[in-house]
Amino acid sequence: MNRTTGFLWFTDVAPAPLVAVGATVSFSLLLVAVLTIGLPIWSLLIFVAAIVYGFMVLHQPIIGVYVVVAVFFVPHQFSTGISLLQSVGAGTATILLVWFLYHRRKIVFGSFMIPLLLLGPLILVSLWYTHDATTTLMYFRRWVFNMMFVLLLVNLITRFDLFKKVLWAIMIMASINAVVAMVDYSTSTMYNYRSKGLMENPNGFGHLAALAFPLALYQYLYRKGWMRWLGLLMCAVLAGGIVASVSRGALTSLIIVLGVVAIVERRRLIPIVVVLGLMFSSIPLLPNYFVDRVGNLALDVKNSIMVGNKHGLTSRGNLNTAGLRIWAAHPILGVGIGNFGFYYNQREFIGGMTAGQAVVAHNVYLQALSEMGTVGGLLLFWLLLNSALSLRRARRATAGSDERKIYFGGIEMMTLSILVSTASSGSLMGNNLWMFLGLTMIAGRVAVAEAEA
Numbered sequence: 001m002n003r004t005t006g007f008l009w010f011t012d013v014a015p016a017p018l019v020a021v022g023a024t025v026s027f028s029l030l031l032v033a034v035l036t037i038g039l040p041i042w043s044l045l046i047f048v049a050a051i052v053y054g055f056m057v058l059h060q061p062i063i064g065v066y067v068v069v070a071v072f073f074v075p076h077q078f079s080t081g082i083s084l085l086q087s088v089g090a091g092t093a094t095i096l097l098v099w100f101l102y103h104r105r106k107i108v109f110g111s112f113m114i115p116l117l118l119l120g121p122l123i124l125v126s127l128w129y130t131h132d133a134t135t136t137l138m139y140f141r142r143w144v145f146n147m148m149f150v151l152l153l154v155n156l157i158t159r160f161d162l163f164k165k166v167l168w169a170i171m172i173m174a175s176i177n178a179v180v181a182m183v184d185y186s187t188s189t190m191y192n193y194r195s196k197g198l199m200e201n202p203n204g205f206g207h208l209a210a211l212a213f214p215l216a217l218y219q220y221l222y223r224k225g226w227m228r229w230l231g232l233l234m235c236a237v238l239a240g241g242i243v244a245s246v247s248r249g250a251l252t253s254l255i256i257v258l259g260v261v262a263i264v265e266r267r268r269l270i271p272i273v274v275v276l277g278l279m280f281s282s283i284p285l286l287p288n289y290f291v292d293r294v295g296n297l298a299l300d301v302k303n304s305i306m307v308g309n310k311h312g313l314t315s316r317g318n319l320n321t322a323g324l325r326i327w328a329a330h331p332i333l334g335v336g337i338g339n340f341g342f343y344y345n346q347r348e349f350i351g352g353m354t355a356g357q358a359v360v361a362h363n364v365y366l367q368a369l370s371e372m373g374t375v376g377g378l379l380l381f382w383l384l385l386n387s388a389l390s391l392r393r394a395r396r397a398t399a400g401s402d403e404r405k406i407y408f409g410g411i412e413m414m415t416l417s418i419l420v421s422t423a424s425s426g427s428l429m430g431n432n433l434w435m436f437l438g439l440t441m442i443a444g445r446v447a448v449a450e451a452e453a
Helices: 016-037 041-059 061-071 084-102 111-128 133-156 160-187 202-222 226-245 248-264 266-281 288-294 297-305 315-329 340-344 364-397 402-421 431-452
Strands: none
Touching: 041 061, 041 084, 061 084, 061 133, 061 160, 084 133, 111 133, 111 364, 133 431, 160 202, 160 226, 160 402, 160 431, 202 226, 202 248, 202 266, 202 402, 202 431, 226 248, 226 266, 248 266, 248 288, 248 402, 315 340, 315 364, 340 364, 364 402, 364 431, 402 431
16 A cells, blocks of 8 residues: 555545545445434534545644644533533544554653653542542543643644644634633623633633743744734733633732743843833723622732631632642542542531531642642653753754744743643643643654754
8 A cells, every 4th residue: 555645545545436435325324324313414514524624634743733623612512521622632632642553653652741640540440549539540541632632733743834833823713712702701791701802711711821821922022023012912912811710820920920020031122111111001990790799819929828727718729728638637648539628518627617528729839739649749840841851952942933932932932931820720631721831742752953944
């Protein structure tokens, strides 16, 4: 078999009547199956779209990565408990596995994937002592899907041009979410309304907007011509999305990133001053509820990091206190992933704020310590260390190149935003955390390969 003709070589050499008959028969069988199951006739479009998408991915595998990245920003959940992202991601990974086998391509496992791989067995071990095995298995399923996505990144994003396109997909999808959120927020009649864009909750959307902001900011700082002003426009849109989400954690992340960028990129002082000036001038236009909620942001942050038997703690402060108490009582392997809510409500752990068993730690670091113990905390530290080392390699490889700094500088500040935002929101198995950290881990490889080329 000649693999140089492509995976779908048979459509080129087969007679046209045979191809037409095969397509007709396939469509007829699909129609019969849909009617037999009892699905509406329009559901045929879904199957047809899936088939077309499969052919496109087999022809251009990188399309699969772009689609999965885009779906990250539309985490629709089906009644079966499987999300749109998980179904599209698993389907894409299966198609690409066929593609790899057909072309006899090796599946690469980077050394930075070791801590990610170890998280899976650690989750399975927790089944021996978990209070809620169903939730623990749900997290294991999310781990499997996240591993599939990281494998896609590692094996397909091997060039700088592909890396740039993925980052642009993130910026575009985050901006679309922000536009939807601002329209949604402006049409609401509720005073304490918080928009979630296309995401599942306002905090998740706000943090994603904050993560994409540095990528757009570096487009403005280093680009020339109309691309520069497009970057500034996306910065404004993403900042508007953070306002519509009314997320204090996202705002904290944005403020810290802007401060660090002002120090690191001192040579671009005038563009930075323009951004800060636009933000300060828009303060009188901010909605009243946003001002009320974030007006005491500094005090909230202070009362969220205080631990122990303190008075005046915020809800995050109570969760942080409980998380440390749970870790102190179960220091080695924790209480099992997904079990924070059950232990939080126990008398010896409760942080002063009652809540249902569905409450989560709202802090990835404390979630790792309380639910997976010191072992899980060390794995998370290992993962973050790998990302930091990868970014260091990228910085060295791209020194003196403004074109590359546009993207790798943005990735550095995006990572800072992740480190800040995950202290107040997110999950250890959160899709956004794995996507953005996956990008940071391959950044070093892409930068070094591009420099050598």
